[in-house]
Amino acid sequence: xxxxxxxxxxxxxxxxxxxxxxxxxxxxxxxxxxxxxxxxxxxxxxxxxxxxxxxxxxxxxxxxxxxxxxxxxxxxxxxxxxxxxxxxxxxxxxxxxxxxxxxxxxxxxxxxxxxxxxxxxxxxxxxxxxxxxxxxxxxxxxxxxxxxxxxxxxxxxxxxxxxxxxxxxxxxxxxxxxxxxxxxxxxxxxxxxxxxxxxxxxxxxxxxxxxxxxxxxxxxxxxxxxxxxxxxxxxxxxxxxxxxxxxxxxxxxxxx
Amino acid sequence: xxxxxxxxxxxxxxxxxxxxxxxxxxxxxxxxxxxxxxxxxxxxxxxxxxxxxxxxxxxxxxxxxxxxxxxxxxxxxxxxxxxxxxxxxxxxxxxxxxxxxxxxxxxxxxxxxxxxxxxxxxxxxxxxxxxxxxxxxxxxxxxxxxxxxxxxxxxxxxxxxxxxxxxxxxxxxxxxxxxxxxxxxxxxxxxxxxxxxxxxxxxxxxxxxxxxxxxxxxxxxxxxxxxxxxxxxxxxxxxxxxxxxxxxxxxxxxxxxxxxxxxxxxxxxxx
Numbered sequence: 001x002x003x004x005x006x007x008x009x010x011x012x013x014x015x016x017x018x019x020x021x022x023x024x025x026x027x028x029x030x031x032x033x034x035x036x037x038x039x040x041x042x043x044x045x046x047x048x049x050x051x052x053x054x055x056x057x058x059x060x061x062x063x064x065x066x067x068x069x070x071x072x073x074x075x076x077x078x079x080x081x082x083x084x085x086x087x088x089x090x091x092x093x094x095x096x097x098x099x100x101x102x103x104x105x106x107x108x109x110x111x112x113x114x115x116x117x118x119x120x121x122x123x124x125x126x127x128x129x130x131x132x133x134x135x136x137x138x139x140x141x142x143x144x145x146x147x148x149x150x151x152x153x154x155x156x157x158x159x160x161x162x163x164x165x166x167x168x169x170x171x172x173x174x175x176x177x178x179x180x181x182x183x184x185x186x187x188x189x190x191x192x193x194x195x196x197x198x199x200x201x202x203x204x205x206x207x208x209x210x211x212x213x214x215x216x217x218x219x220x221x222x223x224x225x226x227x228x229x230x231x232x233x234x235x236x237x238x239x240x241x242x243x244x245x246x247x248x249x250x251x252x253x254x255x256x
Numbered sequence: 257x258x259x260x261x262x263x264x265x266x267x268x269x270x271x272x273x274x275x276x277x278x279x280x281x282x283x284x285x286x287x288x289x290x291x292x293x294x295x296x297x298x299x300x301x302x303x304x305x306x307x308x309x310x311x312x313x314x315x316x317x318x319x320x321x322x323x324x325x326x327x328x329x330x331x332x333x334x335x336x337x338x339x340x341x342x343x344x345x346x347x348x349x350x351x352x353x354x355x356x357x358x359x360x361x362x363x364x365x366x367x368x369x370x371x372x373x374x375x376x377x378x379x380x381x382x383x384x385x386x387x388x389x390x391x392x393x394x395x396x397x398x399x400x401x402x403x404x405x406x407x408x409x410x411x412x413x414x415x416x417x418x419x420x421x422x423x424x425x426x427x428x429x430x431x432x433x434x435x436x437x438x439x440x441x442x443x444x445x446x447x448x449x450x451x452x453x454x455x456x457x458x459x460x461x462x463x464x465x466x467x468x469x470x471x472x473x474x475x476x477x478x479x480x481x482x483x484x485x486x487x488x489x490x491x492x493x494x495x496x497x498x499x500x501x502x503x504x505x506x507x508x509x510x511x512x513x514x515x516x517x518x519x520x521x522x523x524x525x526x527x
């Protein structure tokens with residue numbers, strides 16, 4: 001049984017279909033890049049995975065569980081913007097990953113707060129934000145904010161990490177260091193990741209699979225009324241260079 | 257160079273800032289001089305020196321009967337009414353603003369009602385307040401509260417709705433309950449906006465305060481102005497008007513500074 005199981009998903013807003021006939025099976029620990037033109041339902045699909053919205057048809061199961069009705073601890077999310085809380089210091093943003101669900105008022109006090117802050121400081125030191133721990137996120141650069149957002153999302157060890165164009169607003173250099181950061185985290189945690197991106201190079205570099213959302217037909221009077229679906233599913237392992245494995249024992253290439 | 261690209265320097269900017277004030281003062285002085293030249297006993301536009309002299313007397317000389325300085329007593333009474341009215345309005349509007357902004361059920365229940373309520377002209381129900389609460393402090397505080405609360409609720413509800421969906425979703429993925437989201441996300445994000453909304457409500461709040469004091473009161477800045485109006489005591493009225501303006505300005509400035517000090521994260525990324 002696959003870890004993420006999307007069966008016959010369709011989503012429409014009113015009359016307008018966004019995606020339809022989406023079927024997907026993803027193994028645990030896989031990194032799936034989701035690409036496609038604007039308005040082809042990539043982000044919609046991500047919101048369905050997140051359970052922020054419900055599919056019009058079909059079900060999405062995570063680890064064989066009942067379909068989720070709302071976002072929860074088992075799904076982590078990083079958006080392109082607004083992914084951290086601007087009114088909390090950098091360190092307390094990390095602490096929130098624990099306190100939001102462990103305390104009935106969402107806040108630790110006394111020794112518990114101190115311990116949580118110490119742990120948060122360790123996390124920040126590890127991701128290179130230790131010196132900014134008491135600053136507010138607005139003082140961070142775009143790359144630092146996204147690093148913080150990812151670290152915060154990982155605080156609760158989600159089964160599934162969803163990234164919605166997380167590096168879309170970053171400059172190329174920062175983007176590369178974020179790629180390394182993300183790959184390190186992945187090696188460390190072995191989590192399953194979905195990343196929506198517009199950057200094909202990034203998609204093939206980071207992803208094990210690259211799935212493409214597109215409308216099956218654009219050549220109709222009103223393409224808006226055609227739902228998008230998954231049109232390609234590439235194997236992107238081995239540094240994004242398509243490769244072929246010889247699955248059968250053959251002696252064709254061996255001369256005696 | 258285009259006009260839109262020309263900027264005044266520091267000193268010129270300061271001069272320009274002062275020009276309208278000076279112009280008003282000059283116009284008053286000229287008008288006052290003309291009237292006083294015709295009739296030295298004219299009361300409509302007393303000489304600026306006379307106003308300053310009256311002001312000096314008002315802030316320092318105790319009333320013969322009560323042995324208190326009425327100017328400061330009026331100020332204290334009025335400020336207390338203003339603070340109580342605005343304070344109650346702030347509390348009510350925080351609660352309802354959060355409910356309306358966060359819970360679709362509360363929004364369905366209250367939003368329409370508050371919108372209709374905010375259309376009721378508060379001054380029109382002042383007589384009702386006097387009848388219900390009597391002529392004491394309650395009716396004056398109630399007028400201020402009733403006058404600005406619907407606006408504050410609508411405004412704050414809207415501000416909560418404007419909290420980016422991304423943050424609300426993020427909080428949910430961190431396992432926050434509705435209560436935790438209200439307490440740790442919506443409330444802290446709302447407080448700086450509350451200060452902004454209160455600053456916007458200060459004008460109406462002063463209006464309601466002075467209106468209720470003018471109609472039935474025994475002390476207060478508005479009461480005094482309407483009392484001395486009967487004697488055409490323009491020097492006293494002008495002193496009080498300037499003083500109210502200064503107070504309003506100081507309160508507004510104080511709230512602005514309080515917001516900047518208490519919420520240093522606010523307003524940088526447009527959040």
